[in-house]
Amino acid sequence: MKMCKRSVLSASVLLILAGCNSGGGSSDSNATTPVTLSVSDAPLDGVSEVVVTYNKVAFLPLDGSSPLLFDVYKTDEDGNYVDENGAPLPDGDDPLPLSVNLLDFQGSDSKSLLDDQDIPTGNYKLCLFAHDGDHPTYPSYVKETGNGNQIPLTVKGNGKCPQGVGEFENTGTLYFNDTFTVNDQNNDYVAEFDLRRGLKEDSGEYTIQRTSVMLINTVTTGEIEGDVSLATYNGCETDTTSGNGFAHAVYLYEGNVAKADMGTFAGTGNTAPVAAANVVTEDNGLTYEYEFGFVAPGTYSVGYTCTANDDSEEGIVVGENFSIYTSQSGLSVAAGSEVDANL
Incomplete structure (x- = not known):
């Protein structure tokens, strides 16, 4: 099922265009x-x-x-x-x-x-x-x-x-x-x-x-999608202290990135994410899913968090602690592929 996606093309969502040329061309x-x-x-x-x-x-x-x-x-x-x-x-x-x-x-x-x-x-x-x-x-x-x-x-x-x-x-x-x-x-x-x-x-x-x-x-792009298990979803809220409520999301990182190195949009951590996709349900919480559509070919890693609302490019919300709860690394995406990465 197609749910929530981010475009992912290069280092910050971003800049690989199909058939892209650096110089001018003639039509x-x-x-x-x-x-x-x-x-x-x-x-x-x-x-x-x-x-x-x-x-x-x-x-x-x-x-x-x-x-x-x-x-x-x-x-x-x-x-x-x-x-x-x-x-x-x-x-x-x-x-x-x-x-x-x-x-x-x-x-x-x-x-x-x-x-x-x-x-x-x-x-x-x-x-x-x-x-x-x-x-x-x-x-x-x-x-x-x-x-x-x-x-x-x-x-x-x-x-x-x-x-x-x-x-x-x-x-x-x-x-x-x-x-x-x-x-x-x-x-x-x-x-x-x-x-x-x-x-x-x-x-x-x-x-x-x-x-x-x-x-x-x-x-020229592929997709990364997957399920977030109920145990993972509930466990994150149980194990994570948050005075700001919870927002469940999966972060996407370019390369083979270990969980300990997965950083934030705010700039903390060794590797910044290139995109984030919300974790969503269409059956009242019986199952949860995420998806990144339009992912350029390459190697990626995903990290799940229930504190995405504490992270932004402006910084981590004061008094809150953003963290990646679980992850998968080394996902290979090719043009036209659909890569499953369950968390």
Whole structure:
């Protein structure tokens, strides 16, 4: 069963693109190929919705030709425009921008922004545009668990989209500066949001940092998934002292890493994780599972914790002790593989 995933491509979730080239390339205007671009996420503690409204995607060719700018609209499975309830849009009505609750698309699930759009083959960079929380129509927002408060969400990119595309009012720009290749075979890309790392709250507003969003060609990746036994799950809470409650997660480390060397996002320990996946249940606690989707080929290790809520890039929660409870090391991932690692 596909549950909670993080993209894992290189040292900090992050930067290996399928067909990635470090130098510029030329696109052949006479050869086009279908490209699919989707978005996906992994879950986060304390929020029930993270809704991002997309309106445009720009492909930036490295051969000097003009950027390709596409509008992103809300459609059904057949590509027909629909209203907020999914009903066919009446003739003459303007299509709606696409609002996506990222928490609805986890594991190997993703939501298409462009589906089989013909694009010339070649090397590109990418801009993805999303409404800010102050947009007058269809703003992005976060809904908090418990109180149900809806808080504005702003996407923090790198300013304007280059090559003359520019910016749009009340809209954030996610600029992917790493070159990727649209080839004549496999082009199924996902913009993967790492919310545990990149979703920040400050002064009544949430932001998503550009550095927490990565572009991945899913064709070249594998998966790591597994069960967390009831004995492990319950034992962690029994054996761990926490005044802050518990949050169960599995951390992913690049390489063959021993449990004693597994560190935190806060920077403690010998080896920092590259991603984290929540441990979840769909049968009221009879079984628990986790999954990392879109993992680049290589060797990895996983460590289970029930104190993930005490760890963040800002530091360990004051007065709390984060720890890895159990682990598996030396997991080999190949393109298209599904690696089981039960804990």
